[in-house]
Amino acid sequence: MAHRHQVEVREVGQVRIYMMQGERSKKSGKGLKSWLSGGTPLYRAIIKAAKQDGLLNATAHHTHYGFSGNAKVQSGDLEMPNPSLNLYVELIGPRDDLELFCRKHGSLLKGKVVLYKHIEHWEISARHLHSSEATEEEYAEPDTVLNDEPE
DSSP states (O other): OOOSEEEEEEEEEEEEEEEETTOBOOOOOOSHHHHHHTSOBHHHHHHHHHHHTTOSEEEEEEOSEEOOTTSOOEESOSSSOOTTSEEEEEEEEOHHHHHHHHHHTHHHHTTSEEEEEEEEEEEEEEOOOOTTTOOHHHHSOTTOOOOOSOO
């Protein structure tokens, strides 16, 4: 049976970089704001660099409980925010692009737990059916339910 949509599969990779929420990148500015803030949050600097480098996706995921590396277990159930609680940045793109990103931005990633995982990117697109392939259901408008029961 022919379907209205098709799935195209591409091989890509996923990198996860674990860090503490309170970690900052090195100060880049010389103004008062930069001096007071201590630099950009590290996860934001990584995501900004990923966007500039053209990666497919970059997202920060905050955690509620856990540890990374040799650090002690941290919890987010305190009344005050816990800057030592972990988060990870997830990057998605072709493996070669991810490896290049890690080499290029090694100063941001040095000493972090970095994991790579092979994944597939599924791209869903409309498929143009020949009239001989399409069934009555596929001639219907998208998201329209056909009812065979008499009214």
